Amino acid sequence: MTLATPFKVHRQAGGGAPPDAPEWQRVEPSGQRGPRRSAAEPPLAHGRAGFRGARRAYRRSRGEAVIETALRLNGYAAVILIALIFLFLFKEGLQALFKIPLGEFIGTTVTDYRGYPKTVRLWQPVGGDPKYSLLPLFCGSFLVALPATLIAGVLGVACGIYLAELAAARTREVVKPFIELLAGIPTVVIGFLCLATLGTAMQNLLGTTFRLNAFLGAIGVALVIVPVIASLTEDALRAVPNELRVASYGLGSTRWQTIARVTVPAAVSGISAALILGMGRALGETMIVLMATGNAALITLDVFSSVRTMTATIAAELGAVAQGGAQYQALFLVGAILFTITFALNVVAELVIARMRRRLVL
Amino acid sequence: MSARAAGRRSVATSRRTRIVGAFFEQLCRLLTVLTCTALIAVLAVIIVKGIGVIDLEFLTGAPTEGMTAGGIFPAIFGTICITLLMILMALPLGVAAAIYLVEYAGKGLAPRIIRAAVNNLAGVPSIVFGLFGVGFFILFVGRNLDRVLQTGLLFGQPAMLWAAATLAILVLPVVIVSTEEALRAVPASHREAAFALGATPWQVVQQTVLPQAYPGILTGAILSVSRGAGETAPILFTGCAYFLPRLPVSEFFGIPMINPLDQFMELSYHIFIMVTQSTDAAATRPIQYGTTLVLVALTFLLNMAAILTRNRFRRRAEALL
Amino acid sequence: MRHMTVIGTAVAAGCLTLASVAPAQATNITVKGSDTMVILAQRLAETYMKKHPEVTIQVTGGGSGTGIAALINKTTSFANASRPIKDEEITKAKAAGNDPQEYKIALDALAVVVHASNPVKELSLQQLNGIFRGDISDWSEVGGEAGRIMRYCRESNSGTYVFFKEHVLLDGDYAADCQTMPGTSAVAEAVTRDKKGIGYGGVAYFAKNPALHILAVKKTDSAPGISPMKDGKPDHEVVWSGDYPIARWLYVYTAHVPEGDEKAYINWMMGPEGQKVVVEIEYIPLKGVLDRKASAAN
Numbered sequence A: 001m002t003l004a005t006p007f008k009v010h011r012q013a014g015g016g017a018p019p020d021a022p023e024w025q026r027v028e029p030s031g032q033r034g035p036r037r038s039a040a041e042p043p044l045a046h047g048r049a050g051f052r053g054a055r056r057a058y059r060r061s062r063g064e065a066v067i068e069t070a071l072r073l074n075g076y077a078a079v080i081l082i083a084l085i086f087l088f089l090f091k092e093g094l095q096a097l098f099k100i101p102l103g104e105f106i107g108t109t110v111t112d113y114r115g116y117p118k119t120v121r122l123w124q125p126v127g128g129d130p131k132y133s134l135l136p137l138f139c140g141s142f143l144v145a146l147p148a149t150l151i152a153g154v155l156g157v158a159c160g161i162y163l164a165e166l167a168a169a170r171t172r173e174v175v176k177p178f179i180e181l182l183a184g185i186p187t188v189v190i191g192f193l194c195l196a197t198l199g200t201a202m203q204n205l206l207g208t209t210f211r212l213n214a215f216l217g218a219i220g221v222a223l224v225i226v227p228v229i230a231s232l233t234e235d236a237l238r239a240v241p242n243e244l245r246v247a248s249y250g251l252g253s254t255r256w257q258t259i260a261r262v263t264v265p266a267a268v269s270g271i272s273a274a275l276i277l278g279m280g281r282a283l284g285e286t287m288i289v290l291m292a293t294g295n296a297a298l299i300t301l302d303v304f305s306s307v308r309t310m311t312a313t314i315a316a317e318l319g320a321v322a323q324g325g326a327q328y329q330a331l332f333l334v335g336a337i338l339f340t341i342t343f344a345l346n347v348v349a350e351l352v353i354a355r356m357r358r359r360l361v362l
Numbered sequence B: 001m002s003a004r005a006a007g008r009r010s011v012a013t014s015r016r017t018r019i020v021g022a023f024f025e026q027l028c029r030l031l032t033v034l035t036c037t038a039l040i041a042v043l044a045v046i047i048v049k050g051i052g053v054i055d056l057e058f059l060t061g062a063p064t065e066g067m068t069a070g071g072i073f074p075a076i077f078g079t080i081c082i083t084l085l086m087i088l089m090a091l092p093l094g095v096a097a098a099i100y101l102v103e104y105a106g107k108g109l110a111p112r113i114i115r116a117a118v119n120n121l122a123g124v125p126s127i128v129f130g131l132f133g134v135g136f137f138i139l140f141v142g143r144n145l146d147r148v149l150q151t152g153l154l155f156g157q158p159a160m161l162w163a164a165a166t167l168a169i170l171v172l173p174v175v176i177v178s179t180e181e182a183l184r185a186v187p188a189s190h191r192e193a194a195f196a197l198g199a200t201p202w203q204v205v206q207q208t209v210l211p212q213a214y215p216g217i218l219t220g221a222i223l224s225v226s227r228g229a230g231e232t233a234p235i236l237f238t239g240c241a242y243f244l245p246r247l248p249v250s251e252f253f254g255i256p257m258i259n260p261l262d263q264f265m266e267l268s269y270h271i272f273i274m275v276t277q278s279t280d281a282a283a284t285r286p287i288q289y290g291t292t293l294v295l296v297a298l299t300f301l302l303n304m305a306a307i308l309t310r311n312r313f314r315r316r317a318e319a320l321l
Numbered sequence C: 001m002r003h004m005t006v007i008g009t010a011v012a013a014g015c016l017t018l019a020s021v022a023p024a025q026a027t028n029i030t031v032k033g034s035d036t037m038v039i040l041a042q043r044l045a046e047t048y049m050k051k052h053p054e055v056t057i058q059v060t061g062g063g064s065g066t067g068i069a070a071l072i073n074k075t076t077s078f079a080n081a082s083r084p085i086k087d088e089e090i091t092k093a094k095a096a097g098n099d100p101q102e103y104k105i106a107l108d109a110l111a112v113v114v115h116a117s118n119p120v121k122e123l124s125l126q127q128l129n130g131i132f133r134g135d136i137s138d139w140s141e142v143g144g145e146a147g148r149i150m151r152y153c154r155e156s157n158s159g160t161y162v163f164f165k166e167h168v169l170l171d172g173d174y175a176a177d178c179q180t181m182p183g184t185s186a187v188a189e190a191v192t193r194d195k196k197g198i199g200y201g202g203v204a205y206f207a208k209n210p211a212l213h214i215l216a217v218k219k220t221d222s223a224p225g226i227s228p229m230k231d232g233k234p235d236h237e238v239v240w241s242g243d244y245p246i247a248r249w250l251y252v253y254t255a256h257v258p259e260g261d262e263k264a265y266i267n268w269m270m271g272p273e274g275q276k277v278v279v280e281i282e283y284i285p286l287k288g289v290l291d292r293k294a295s296a297a298n
Helices: A051-059 A062-075 A077-099 A135-166 A169-184 A187-206 A214-238 A242-250 A255-266 A268-284 A287-292 A310-320 A326-360 B003-007 B015-050 B056-060 B073-104 B109-122 B126-149 B160-184 B188-196 B201-230 B267-277 B285-320 C002-020 C038-051 C064-072 C087-095 C125-133 C159-167 C184-192 C236-240 C260-270 C272-280
Strands: A108-111 A117-120 B249-252 B255-258 C027-033 C055-062 C078-081 C101-115 C122-124 C150-154 C179-181 C197-202 C212-214 C216-218 C247-254
Touching: A062 A077, A062 B073, A062 B109, A062 B201, A077 A326, A077 B073, A077 B109, A077 B126, A077 B160, A135 A169, A135 A214, A135 A255, A135 A268, A135 A310, A135 B015, A169 A214, A169 B015, A169 B201, A169 B285, A187 A214, A187 A287, A187 B015, A187 B201, A187 B267, A187 B285, A214 A268, A214 A287, A214 B015, A242 A255, A255 A268, A255 B015, A268 A310, A268 A326, A268 B126, A287 A310, A287 B267, A310 A326, A310 B126, A326 B109, A326 B126, B015 B285, B056 B073, B073 B109, B073 B160, B073 B201, B073 B255, B073 B267, B073 B285, B109 B160, B126 B160, B160 B201, B188 B201, B201 B267, B201 B285, B267 B285, B267 C184, C027 C038, C027 C064, C027 C260, C038 C055, C038 C260, C038 C272, C055 C260, C064 C078, C064 C087, C064 C159, C064 C247, C101 C159, C101 C184, C101 C236, C101 C260, C101 C272, C122 C125, C125 C150, C125 C216, C150 C159, C150 C184, C159 C197, C179 C184, C184 C197, C184 C212, C247 C260, C260 C272
Parallel strands: C027 C055, C027 C078, C122 C216, C150 C179, C150 C197
Antiparallel strands: A108 A117, B249 B255, C078 C247, C101 C197, C101 C212, C101 C247
8 A cells, every 4th residue: 555645734723623524533532422421522632633634635636536526426326316206206296287187186076877966086097087086095094104103103112111221231132133123024024914814813803894904004014113113212212311310210210200201201302203204114115005905995084994005006006007198197196295295204203303412412 | 320220129119109110111021022922923924834835946946837836946036136236236335425424524514414315215115216216217217228329128128227226226225324333333543543644535444444344334235135135116117027937147158147137036026926916826825925934034034144243243343442 | 356356346247238238049028918817828828938949928917007008118029908908008009109909819707706605696787887886885785695795806907997897887986995906816815705795807716716606697687697607617608609798808919010929929829729728727718719620830
């Protein structure tokens, strides 16, 4: 390895790394992660090396500049991809608004056999008189996602509390991989098991009219998002500074009183973020709902009825449409709306997490 | 004062408080046990119902008799091909992005936007990736490539290449986050020493940081392979086929090579099709369970390997500090 | 060492790309489309490839709509369809530069199935119309035991769905609570597990299932009920004569007038050997073909 030409070391007055120094320089002295103990302590013992000057000297070398540009482009890749997804989904989806009147996305007016006009809200895009109401699809998606988030929220938060507060270190090392493995099961497998075994078992147990219904889908989806919620809750609970717990014990609380009245309320932002992200994931789940919910486009609040979600509609119908047709663009519109909803949920969750981080830095 | 010590009897705690506390703690334990039981139940059902079908023939033979008999080798082969292609695309992109975020980017707006974008990308529904794959890769990139290269309709149709690209975008956040974690775990003192010896930033990364971060990057790669092998929705329309008479291999100058413009069969898609659209769902049930067992075994082995690598790496990193 | 890795990767990538533009070694025929026909298409492909190993035929399902869409998008050689191509699809195909040709290769009796324990054994077309449009909701209205009718139908990309909509529902809408199943075998399985269920699909999927009963269909309320099955096998005569009201042609569409291997394959499919396969799969062969002596040319 050839050494670069020596450079001038600029001494910088005072400690502390320059504001545009790369991330690793702002990490605390080796080995400690977590919030800094006090603002007065400089992040690096030797920040006086004048790194900024050194980097400028090296950036002048063209090879380095090229490499840095290449890396920067790659860095922006995620941003570019999100922008592209928005662009392409809306490019096709908005064309549907030109082919199909906006009102038809809510409901279509038909004349029934007596000659009177009647508004129907159906999703039946194929046929002589296509109907594009999106209401059954929204209803279906939320009727699966909300119970799933509820079930997974209860289980996930309980797992998070157990892993962060109650479990011994060795137990934790065994249980945590278990829960992470749950996230590793392919969703098509869970959908298959719901369809093949759980559906009949549930119908025998609960006597539901529809064997394949939203609740079955919700259970399947809940299985998949429990690890998401559990690990985020655990991270949130572990980020609560120990001083709060110690103070609570000092005042005479039991362990559960500390958890319930001090730790969890302190971590409530993180836990809400976990739930929001879990719900976003539940809305976006495709294979489980495609196989387990029966796919009947009903508008209903009955969680034991068969429903049709947005994701299942796209998955079931996209392969069959000719490109450029009204149904094709309507499906892209459904995808665009779905993407916007999950994107908004993600942004909200991130804002909540950012607020939590700001609050917890002592 | 440890939490366990505090859990024991403290001054003047009423009996009711202690009982209520114990109840809720046991409830948390119970719910965790319930979750783990769900996992074990799922695995048990798959293993019990699927193990009877697995034999060498199943793993190495092709489907016959209208998919009601025979093996699943083309699906296994296709899965290996697609994940290989996917990781070839995702790994360089993700590692480079993570290097930029950790080593080069300052504290400004840009890294924050990038991190926000990575988190959002992680939350995009898988079917939206499928839509994007069709709308962007096949229709836009593929058709325009055909127009520019005058190759008719070679690139503008569903193919392994586009399916792999779609999956690569899906697993990009996994790679970026794992690599970031691996890079941040390298102690600052190593970088400082390298700079003190006069290395350029890229030399520091290449010679000092990356070699130490390899286990972490490997973990990320294994996790993303396991994630990609299990996803079905993105490949539904971008290249997967129900029944192919031959493997996606072409001869080039006599050497058989994987042809990325071919369609392919894949394990998770195979399960989906067998369950929903096979000719006789009841008769093919054993094959469905068998394929499920193979897929789950594959993803579990990969996940276990990733977890073990990550644990060993974390212990080694902590020992360094 | 690192440089070798980089070079090695570059070489591998190069080989991969180059392999893709290598000329195909064998003639490739892609067949896409109707799920109703996918078993038939696969068996035909398997049998033909055994005799003509230089041809490879690739079969995918997805629904008649998928097949015709693929034909318009030029991603397949043949499109299987269990319904005739629509006028607007022909226009689109011609606009994309194709000249679609239609070939009828078999017939199918569309069977309506209920659970074997259901006392209802026959229904008229009007009753089927009422049931699937949602006007009739209880089994007691059609002579069965009281209970809500659970309807199972196919996805909208399916030719079976479209055919049923046009011929039985007379272009009306399906009831909103029809559970849509991704394939006919899923319909079969769903009705097997639902004592109050009713579903429809190509007869081949239901023929051998003891838990299902294939209904006899009456053209009008007073006409006799005709079952598509006789002695446990599909009844060819009743379909050929038109007595069974919901029977349909199975089509193969091509983008252009077929030549060479494609032409040979279509001729073989419509000839005695192909029709023998049709009978094996329990569809209804073209009338009169099997009586012909097998010609040596095929």
